Amino acid sequence: MQQLTRFFWFCSGANFSILKRTPTESNKYVGIGATVFFTGVLAALAAGYALFTVFQSIWPAIGFGFLWGLMIFNLDRFIVSSMRKKQNAWAEWKLAIPRLVLAVLLALVISKPLELKMFEREINRKLDEKKIEFIAESKANLAKGFPEIQELEAKIDTLKSEVASAESFRDQLQKEYDAERFGEKTSGTSGIVGLGTNAKKKEQQLDAAQEALNSLRARNQIRIDTIEAQIREFMALRQQEFEKQQPGIENFDGLAARMDALSQLTEESQAMATANIFIMLLFIAIETAPIFVKLISNRGPYDEILELHEDKVILFKGEKWTFAKGESDARVDYFQGTHTFANELRKEQTNRKNKALLDTD
Structure with missing residues (x-):
């Protein structure tokens, strides 16, 4: 203790x-x-x-x-x-x-x-939201950077719509053929039950439409497979670009990012x-x-004793200063006195020497 x-x-x-x-x-x-x-x-x-x-x-x-x-x-x-x-x-x-x-x-x-x-949990949730936004922005920017994918997808849609139109035409002929066989009276059927001349004609038309549909399907499927292969190549390039940006997005959890997230949380x-x-x-x-x-x-007493000690130091400093100043003044006076006496002595000696020279002359 x-x-x-x-x-x-x-x-x-x-x-x-x-x-x-x-x-x-x-x-x-x-x-x-x-x-x-x-x-x-x-x-x-x-x-x-x-x-x-x-x-x-x-x-x-x-x-x-x-x-x-x-x-x-x-x-x-x-x-x-x-x-x-x-x-x-x-x-x-x-x-x-x-x-x-x-x-x-x-x-x-x-x-x-x-x-x-x-606030680590709340900040992590906010950072996750930010990362999702960055990922979406990155993918949107990459999509703009690869317009070939959209163009190729539009071609695939066109080919599929051609096949859908051919299927619709074939289905229409199938309905007319069935109506002709069962004797349903319409604008395009005779209303006679059985496989008559009109039914055979419609059957021939249906067979021709089916063959055309099969041929169109096979031809368009080959083209679709080729286009999809090209799309996969472009998507692989886009994925590579995204993977280059992904580490920066995943590491978005530094001190500045966390402080910014905390600021947004306090505002919200x-x-x-x-x-x-x-x-x-x-x-x-x-x-x-x-x-x-x-x-x-x-x-308290501590402050009193501490102040007393500091005051004693100040007084001791004053005493030392006074003592040192007195000694210095005494030394200066002594120097000035001895210096004056020496000057007068030198003057007297000089005068005596000059007088002796004059007497000799």
């Missing part, structure tokens, strides 16, 4: 020696440190999932996710540890505003990949939009919690 407490003290960026002297502050900094630690863990999970969608490999995702979580942890720890409790509340808030803005930005970055994971569903906002607010609350804890907490 003691090790866990010290670990959370470390996460909060607090000074161990001061906390040991102020045991009443221990729980506060344990809570702050735990919040900073778990924020880093959530950041690592979020980054790991986001990078897994990019690399599609677990080990790079784990490595980069760990580094990202460590960076967020260190940044949060710095933000919290750099805050100081002041006597003036407005001064504290003024210093905390930039840190709060940074914490909100970090929360938005952390929350987005986890939102993608929470008010419930998802509300849930998305609440998740974002939750992470903002988690990320800014350590800062707000420092802001709303009372000024």
